[in-house]
Amino acid sequence: MTKIPENERNIIEQAIYLPMLLTVLQRDLSAVEKSLIKLKKPYQHWIENTIRNVQKELAEVKRYLHKNNIRVERMKSDEAFTMYLFLYKGYEEHCNYFNPRLRNKVEELMCLYLSTSSPS
Known part of the structure; x- marks a missing residue:
């Protein structure tokens, strides 16, 4: 049985997910910069703004x-x-996280942050 209340566990899990999300966003920013997209700046600003929010x-x-x-x-x-x-x-509490669960949660957070970030 866990001794960590649910609200604090959610904050603890943010300390796991948010650095992963930053890594993904930074890789995506690099991919946009190297891509053949004609108008890169709007995408770059959108991702950069999302990175700042995260x-x-x-x-x-x-x-x-x-x-x-x-x-x-x-x-x-x-x-x-x-x-x-x-x-x-x-x-001390040891917790195992299923890697696809981590990936799915990061993807969910990415959708949330990108939808709330203004591209300007």
């Missing part, structure tokens, strides 16, 4: 974790699972 959110998550003495560490991964260690108020 970075702001991640900074808030990190502040919250630091303030509440919560740590998240990636332990190990294989083809199917990635294990994380959560240090929460003196408790």
Whole structure:
């Protein structure tokens, strides 16, 4: 049984998903810059604005974790699972995440952030 309340678990999971989302967005930005698209700037600005929004959110998550003495560490991964260690108020909890679940959650967040980011 987990000792971590659901609201704090959601914040902890953001500390996992948001860095992954930033990596994807930065790779996509690089792909747009190298692509044969005629008008790259609107796409670049859209992705850059989304990156800034994700970075702001991640900074808030990190502040919250630091303030509440919560740590998240990636332990190990294989083809199917990635294990994380959560240090929460003196408790250690090991959690395995199914890699397709991580990818799907990052994709879901990407859709959310891209739809709320203004391209200007």
